[in-house]
Amino acid sequence: MEAFDAATEGPASTLAAIPREVAVLAGALAQAAARGFDELDTGTLAALVPVFRSLRRAFESLDARFVAALDRSGAATTAGHRNTAAMLSAVGNEARREARRRVRIGRTLSGCAVVAEAFASGQISAAHVSVFADLRAPRFADRLAEDEALLVRYAGELDWDGFVALVARWKELADASEAEARDASDDRARELHLATSFRGRGILNATLTPLARGLVGGELDRLEDALFQAEWNAAVERLGDGNVTPADLARSPAQRRHDALVAMAERSAATPAASGEPRYLLYVHATQAELEAAIIEATGHTAPPPTDPAVLWRELDDGTPISRATLARLAVHAHVRRVVWDPAGEILDFGRARRFFTPSQREAIAVRDRWCACGCGLGARRCHADHRIEWRHEGLTDIANGQPLCPRSHRLKTARHAAGPAPAGPHADPPEHRDPQLE
Numbered sequence: 001m002e003a004f005d006a007a008t009e010g011p012a013s014t015l016a017a018i019p020r021e022v023a024v025l026a027g028a029l030a031q032a033a034a035r036g037f038d039e040l041d042t043g044t045l046a047a048l049v050p051v052f053r054s055l056r057r058a059f060e061s062l063d064a065r066f067v068a069a070l071d072r073s074g075a076a077t078t079a080g081h082r083n084t085a086a087m088l089s090a091v092g093n094e095a096r097r098e099a100r101r102r103v104r105i106g107r108t109l110s111g112c113a114v115v116a117e118a119f120a121s122g123q124i125s126a127a128h129v130s131v132f133a134d135l136r137a138p139r140f141a142d143r144l145a146e147d148e149a150l151l152v153r154y155a156g157e158l159d160w161d162g163f164v165a166l167v168a169r170w171k172e173l174a175d176a177s178e179a180e181a182r183d184a185s186d187d188r189a190r191e192l193h194l195a196t197s198f199r200g201r202g203i204l205n206a207t208l209t210p211l212a213r214g215l216v217g218g219e220l221d222r223l224e225d226a227l228f229q230a231e232w233n234a235a236v237e238r239l240g241d242g243n244v245t246p247a248d249l250a251r252s253p254a255q256r257r258h259d260a261l262v263a264m265a266e267r268s269a270a271t272p273a274a275s276g277e278p279r280y281l282l283y284v285h286a287t288q289a290e291l292e293a294a295i296i297e298a299t300g301h302t303a304p305p306p307t308d309p310a311v312l313w314r315e316l317d318d319g320t321p322i323s324r325a326t327l328a329r330l331a332v333h334a335h336v337r338r339v340v341w342d343p344a345g346e347i348l349d350f351g352r353a354r355r356f357f358t359p360s361q362r363e364a365i366a367v368r369d370r371w372c373a374c375g376c377g378l379g380a381r382r383c384h385a386d387h388r389i390e391w392r393h394e395g396l397t398d399i400a401n402g403q404p405l406c407p408r409s410h411r412l413k414t415a416r417h418a419a420g421p422a423p424a425g426p427h428a429d430p431p432e433h434r435d436p437q438l439e
Contacts (some may be wrong), residue, residue, distance in 0.1 A: 054122055057122045064105045064109050064129070067084065067105070068106030070084055071084040075087070085102075105133065115128075115129060118155070123155075164319075165315060169313070180323060182323065186210060189207050189209075190208060192207075210322065221382055223260035223263050224256045224257050227256045231256075235248045293324060298329070314327045366383075369403060374405060
């Protein structure tokens with residue numbers, strides 16, 4: 001136990017009572033930490049990523065079971081602490097918020113056998129368990145008892161955003177008032193403050209409703225992209241194509257966003273008041289069943305209750321769920337565009353064999369994919385339309401062959417093509433053109 005003793009603090013009598021398995025684990029961790037990883041090559045470091053993912057989840061499971069046992073034992077109050085979280089915070093010198101999170105996870109595993117089994121096997125993470133902790137509220141308890149195994153299966157199969165969206169729909173099935181309560185909470189939380197600071201500068205602080213965030217954020221993105229494109233084109237004229245980097249631009253991204261907000265205010269002040277509802281662009285994704293139910297309820301009638309979380313698909317373009325009441329309000333005043341997918345999940349082809357994607361094609365690609373294909377997280381409407389199989393390699397300019405690609409990745413592909421032959425692999429062919437952005 002020498003390595004373990006060196007890595008811990010406490011009297012020898014206490015350390016002697018530590019289970020041997022824990023002592024060996026602590027010793028191995030101390031030795032690994034002392035070794036370091038800077039001397040490893042890039043291939044080895046990349047190979048260790050899944051290994052450390054498994055180690056992290058295994059330790060999280062071990063820690064959760066320990067905290068659960070500590071909480072059940074009452075050791076915290078015996079030692080003079082108010083509760084288990086207070087003991088973890090005081091003895092472990094960690095933030096109280098983190099200590100409470102550990103206790104919540106431990107209690108959740110104690111009350112949800114299926115979740116505990118999936119967590120112990122590494123199928124789900126501590127973040128997933130935290131989501132299940134919220135579902136243990138009394139209003140969800142009965143439904144959770146029925147659907148725990150189903151939700152655990154989805155947690156293992158879906159990516160994080162997909163799982164969170166599905167849980168939001170599931171909450172509505174478990175509690176019919178969930179969506180309306182969420183809307184009311186969002187409405188109460190909305191606020192905006194513009195204070196005057198040093199030398200007359202303004203400090204803007206706001207909390208927007210999901211719809212307002214989508215509207216304001218979308219318009220800011222559009223104007224910021226236009227400002228960026230204008231600056232980039234000016235830099236190309238000044239320095240030559242292929243010689244421009246973001247450092248050559250006049251403004252930082254934050255400065256462009258500031259100027260985009262000012263442009264919004266200037267355009268609003270210059271536009272005369274018009275009668276009727278204002279027109280703006282806001283994408284909402286919903287199933288046909290949900291849209292029909294929303295319209296039924298908007299007319300004062302009651303739509304049949306759903307039974308499947310998949311039917312409750314109604315959300316903003318970034319995945320934020322909205323209530324049926326919000327969908328109904330938008331549907332009454334909006335232009336509704338029907339987009340049809342084939343059984344394989346692809347939008348039915350309406351493109352033609354031409355070099356540049358049409359605005360309709362770019363919009364369809366954005367609606368289908370929603371995010372940049374490189375994985376950077378940029379919204380598809382702010383990306384370029386890119387050929388998966390390049391035009392020069394007989395690739396068609398149609399929806400199936402299109403993908404959204406952020407400007408940076410698009411420029412890198414172009415640069416790689418200029419430097420040599422097209423690299424192998426999916427989506428790796430550099431384009432010979434720069435398509436207009438998806439607006």
